[in-house]
Amino acid sequence: MDTIEDKLKERIKELTCLYEITSIIVNCDYDHPEISLDAIVHCLKRAWLFEKDTRVVIRTKEYALGDLLEEEELVAIRSVIKVFNRDEGWIEVGYPASRYSVTDFLEEEHKLLENVGLEVGNLLERKRIRESELAIKRQMERADRLNIMGEITAGIAHELNTPLTNILGFAELLESRMTDHDEIDDLNKIKENAIFCREVVKKLMFFTCEVPQVRRNVLLKPVVENVLKLLKPTFQNRRLTPVVVFGGEDIAVKVDEIQMTQVLFNLIMNAVYYSPVNGEIIIRAGENRNNVVLEIGDGGKGIPGTVGDKVFEPFFTTKPTGEGTGLGLSVVHGIITGHGGQIRHRAGKGGGTVFEIKLPKKQ
Structure with a gap:
């Protein structure tokens, strides 16, 4: 850029880009932030000196946008995207290496890219904060x-x-x-x-916790084995195999044994109901410094995402009318939380659903 007029045009392009990106972020749809990130890619292209040859890529842990399919070698500058002071990705702007060098990037362009990296990081931070607020509100x-x-x-x-x-x-x-x-x-x-x-x-x-609890230290494995003995005919009828994996014979937890039996009975019966014939039901237990962790996994179709938040609600069931009261999992939830523990579910690695229970060692 030889003239003052050319330099002024470039400054205007950069300021316009920053203004447009700020507007995009302010109006971001946090349910679909990839739309805003894609718009930022196009804004950045227009801000660079050699606009037609500019390649822009935004990569984060969740998103990858821009000129991802370009195979030519590039010379590029990059800005890190930080979310809550942790590196979560980067924005890269480049030119074809066959025609350009790093010296073709203007000093102002370096500063612009740093500012855009900060803005994108702020956008992702707001998204995470919003998701946390919604999760707390739902809870x-x-x-x-x-x-x-x-x-x-x-x-x-x-x-x-x-x-x-x-x-x-x-x-x-x-x-x-x-x-x-x-x-x-x-x-x-x-x-x-x-x-x-x-x-x-x-x-x-x-x-409703109307039944009083009598807590004592209980070895977990015998409780599991007793429940499996009770359900042995059910397993045989469905040709299901229980697979019990314990991290130790002496894993114990301070619980009401009757209520813990009911928890296991309900969860294993649920796993039996949703597992296909000739399948396996995995019962796994282990412990860390603070908690005893118990997992019960089935080989079914899994819990649809649309009902994932409702499974512990009383009277909610996905079973046909007459086959379930919708109280089993809510009873389990009430017993576990009453013992100061936590219960959640997740998709199994090979399909199906895994219910994970964490019970504190010290109560």
Whole structure:
């Protein structure tokens, strides 16, 4: 650039670029930030001295945009993208090496690229902050729903207990007086359904923490083995194989043994239900300095992303009507959180779903 006019034109291009990029970031759709990053690529191209030969690439841990398919050798300058002071990627601007050298980049272009790197880092920081805020909001909303549901279900459980006990008692009394087999079969159906309802009430009481806990140090492996013995016929009917992997025989945790048995029973039954015939159910346990970690994985189709946040909500189920109450996982969640632990689910490496439980060693 030989004249003052040429230099002025370049400064105007650079300032226009920075202004446009700032506008793009301000109006960014944080659900689709790649749209804004792509627009930044095009803005940068227009700001460089040799615009037609400019190649721009933006790479981060999540995104890769720009002239990615160009195979020619380039001379380039690069600016690091930092997100919360950690290197997360870079922006590179280059020219074909056959016609240009590093000296063809203007000093102002170096400064511009540094500024754009800072702006892109700020954009990704805002995106992460927004995602964290949304996650916290969802957790708070879910906690509120669970608290309200807890109050409602506690009342329902207490109200249902007495009439169900009466139904069972009078059905047994009538059965002792009857000789007609058809009538006795009908009474047995009444008893079976009343017992089923009573089990639902028990689950409601577990969910609302109405059942007192008796915590003691319990070896985890025998509890798992007892549950598997109870479910042995179910495994055989589905031709499923339980695979138990323990990091040690002495892994213990301070829990209510009955409630821990219910947790394992519900999770393993869920895994059985969703696993294909001839599949495996992996039960893995280990420990670190602070926690005992228990994982139960199935070989099913996995949990759809659209319902991933709902699986621990009471009365939510993906099973057909009549095959599930939607209380199993909410009971599990209530028991684990009541013990000061955490439960989450994730996709298994080979498909299916893995439920991971973390229980603190010190309680």
